[in-house]
Amino acid sequence: MTAIQKTPVLTPQVQVPAAPAPAVVSPAVKAEAPPALAQDSVNVSNTSRTPLQRHVDFFDRNHDRTITLSETYSGLRALGVGRVTSALGAAFINGGLGFRTGETALSLKVNTDKIAAAKHDSDSDVYDQKGEFNAAKFDELFAKYDLNQDGALSREEFQNFRARNKESTAGGIASKGEFDLLVKIAAEPQKVNGKETHVISKERMQSFYDGRLFYDLAGEKAPF
Ligand SMILES: [Ca+2]
Numbered sequence: 001m002t003a004i005q006k007t008p009v010l011t012p013q014v015q016v017p018a019a020p021a022p023a024v025v026s027p028a029v030k031a032e033a034p035p036a037l038a039q040d041s042v043n044v045s046n047t048s049r050t051p052l053q054r055h056v057d058f059f060d061r062n063h064d065r066t067i068t069l070s071e072t073y074s075g076l077r078a079l080g081v082g083r084v085t086s087a088l089g090a091a092f093i094n095g096g097l098g099f100r101t102g103e104t105a106l107s108l109k110v111n112t113d114k115i116a117a118a119k120h121d122s123d124s125d126v127y128d129q130k131g132e133f134n135a136a137k138f139d140e141l142f143a144k145y146d147l148n149q150d151g152a153l154s155r156e157e158f159q160n161f162r163a164r165n166k167e168s169t170a171g172g173i174a175s176k177g178e179f180d181l182l183v184k185i186a187a188e189p190q191k192v193n194g195k196e197t198h199v200i201s202k203e204r205m206q207s208f209y210d211g212r213l214f215y216d217l218a219g220e221k222a223p224f
């Protein structure tokens with residue numbers, strides 16, 4: 001008789017706490033999902049990329065927002081640069097830009113999100129401190145340094161530009177390396193004052209700064 005009386009007392013105690021718990025968990029999980037997706041998706045066609053970022057993104061062959069030594073090498077090869085110059089160029093570029101954008105002083109990886117931090121002196125300043133295109137500085141570059149006013153900068157005019165813009169030894173070396181490489185990649189043969197030289201037209205310089213030139217020269221479609 002006593003055993004039969006105990007059984008109905010237990011049943012209501014077990015049922016009480018079960019219901020409310022799961023409802024609280026699911027909204028919290030949903031709320032976290034979108035930011036995680038946005039962070040993972042890499043899209044260099046994104047309009048939030050500055051012209052300077054678009055310009056260097058050409059070398060980020062796998063679109064992960066960092067440029068390794070081998071990616072710089074591959075990018076230079078795609079631009080028609082020989083093996084030895086591409087290897088030296090990659091060491092020069094990543095050696096010069098890696099530590100300014102990377103996490104460590106010895107980093108040879110260029111972080112393209114921070115590329116504006118790698119700007120140095122003795123430069124044209126056509127890219128401003130944020131990596132945006134400065135149209136007034138671009139016009140000034142041609143007004144001051146296109147000495148024969150033929151709408152193009154020749155190798156000699158670039159040399160004059162560098163001599164007059166040199167602010168420090170390191171900046172001067174960086175500037176020389178960059179412009180020598182640009183002339184090698186993008187200049188076209190032309191006779192100026194009866195002398196064979198290489199020139200880059202104003203139009204071509206414009207596409208260099210807006211980030212399209214490297215894609216055009218490599219025969220690749222710009223992703224923007
Ligand atoms: Ca990469």
Ligand SMILES: [Ca+2]
Pocket residue numbers: 145146147148149150151152153154157
């Ligand atoms: Ca000229």
